[in-house]
Amino acid sequence: MASGPLRELERTNLDLERLKAQFRAMVAIRAFEELALRAAAEGLVKGAIHPSIGQEAVAVGVCLELRPADYLLSTHRGHGHTLAKGADPFAMMAELMGRAGGTSNGKGGSMHIADFKVGMLGANGVVAANIGIAAGAAHAIRLLGEDRIVCCIFGDGAINRGPFLEGLNWAAVYRLPVLFVCEDNGFAATTRTRALTAGPGPLARARALGVDGQAVDGNDVLAVSEATRALSAEVRTGGGPRFLHAKTYRLSGHTHADPAAYRPAAEVEEHRRRCPIARARELLAGAGLDPAAIEALERAARAPIERAYEAARAAPWPEPALAWSDVQDTGAERPAAAPAEVPA
Numbered sequence: 271m272a273s274g275p276l277r278e279l280e281r282t283n284l285d286l287e288r289l290k291a292q293f294r295a296m297v298a299i300r301a302f303e304e305l306a307l308r309a310a311a312e313g314l315v316k317g318a319i320h321p322s323i324g325q326e327a328v329a330v331g332v333c334l335e336l337r338p339a340d341y342l343l344s345t346h347r348g349h350g351h352t353l354a355k356g357a358d359p360f361a362m363m364a365e366l367m368g369r370a371g372g373t374s375n376g377k378g379g380s381m382h383i384a385d386f387k388v389g390m391l392g393a394n395g396v397v398a399a400n401i402g403i404a405a406g407a408a409h410a411i412r413l414l415g416e417d418r419i420v421c422c423i424f425g426d427g428a429i430n431r432g433p434f435l436e437g438l439n440w441a442a443v444y445r446l447p448v449l450f451v452c453e454d455n456g457f458a459a460t461t462r463t464r465a466l467t468a469g470p471g472p473l474a475r476a477r478a479l480g481v482d483g484q485a486v487d488g489n490d491v492l493a494v495s496e497a498t499r500a501l502s503a504e505v506r507t508g509g510g511p512r513f514l515h516a517k518t519y520r521l522s523g524h525t526h527a528d529p530a531a532y533r534p535a536a537e538v539e540e541h542r543r544r545c546p547i548a549r550a551r552e553l554l555a556g557a558g559l560d561p562a563a564i565e566a567l568e569r570a571a572r573a574p575i576e577r578a579y580e581a582a583r584a585a586p587w588p589e590p591a592l593a594w595s596d597v598q599d600t601g602a603e604r605p606a607a608a609p610a611e612v613p614a
């Protein structure tokens with residue numbers, strides 16, 4: 271191994287490659303959500319879109335550190351997490367538009383994207399419900415003796431629901447392989463979460479249940495990935511569950527239909543300046559990349575997303591005959607129930 275300045279250079283190069291990959295992934299997520307919002311405005315989207323614009327460093331910093339075999343559980347605001355775990359942007363965009371070729375053949379929509387091929391077990395429209403599923407998936411991993419971990423991402427509003435207590439408690443008692451990630455954008459839908467949350471915050475609550483972890487600036491993609499690497503290594507080597515609290519800010523409305531008038535424009539502007547993509551762009555420039563090279567990275571990240579959007583728009587509707595496939599209750603005939611006994 272090299273030593274001295276050469277070793278330092280190797281380390282810097284390695285970090286630069288990582289940062290470029292993170293930057294591309296964040297730009298791709300931003301492009302996906304901007305196009306998803308356009309599609310919603312065009313009337314092409316079935317159901318609601320919950321954009322995560324401004325929160326991309328959490329998705330990328332966490333999910334790029336996971337392995338393909340690891341499981342991911344996400345929220346109603348899950349496009350970024352799912353893309354960063356490796357899901358196909360066309361299948362996701364087609365899902366939003368209810369088209370054939372969507373991740374669930376158009377039946378699920380934005381809040382129910384799942385892609386088992388990349389370990390993505392599901393977004394979830396029920397706040398905090400993914401925490402219980404994560405504990406269950408991790409228990410299955412334990413029982414089957416598999417070499418993978420579960421990553422469960424939820425919002426700061428979710429820590430005020432019962433499944434947070436139940437899921438973390440279960441995972442701690444059984445020392446299950448789960449990385450819990452609280453993606454704290456400061457709001458629970460349109461309400462400031464601090465107005466609804468008792469005590470000193472998510473990490474303290476996790477620690478009270480015996481789940482240790484770290485708090486990071488969730489707009490700093492390098493900090494998020496470093497913390498994830500450290501925590502997931504502990505989870506992977508049998509240390510039990512860990513908790514990451516990532517503080518970020520949602521620049522867009524709660525949904526595509528929310529103009530977010532409940533917060534001052536100056537507050538949004540301030541957060542826009544510390545947007546994770548802008549910060550990563552500055553880091554790349556600081557590392558010596560010239561503007562043209564950075565622009566080329568951005569173009570390369572956006573192009574496949576733009577193609578996915580066009581392809582989804584042009585995709586056919588699902589075959590009506592498939593309406594009852596892949597759903598829990600197929601509507602198939604069942605054996606008749608025994609008639610209730612009627613007393614004479």
Ligand SMILES: Cc1ncc(C[n+]2csc(CCOP(=O)(O)OP(=O)(O)O)c2C)c(N)n1
Nearest residue numbers: 347395396397425426427428455457458459
């Ligand atoms: C069990 C449940 N209660 C209420 C809602 C309505 N709802 C949708 S999003 C949301 C806010 C959740 O806040 P948070 O977990 O912080 O996620 P964010 O929307 O801020 O990303 C609420 C209350 C829901 N989907 N599920």
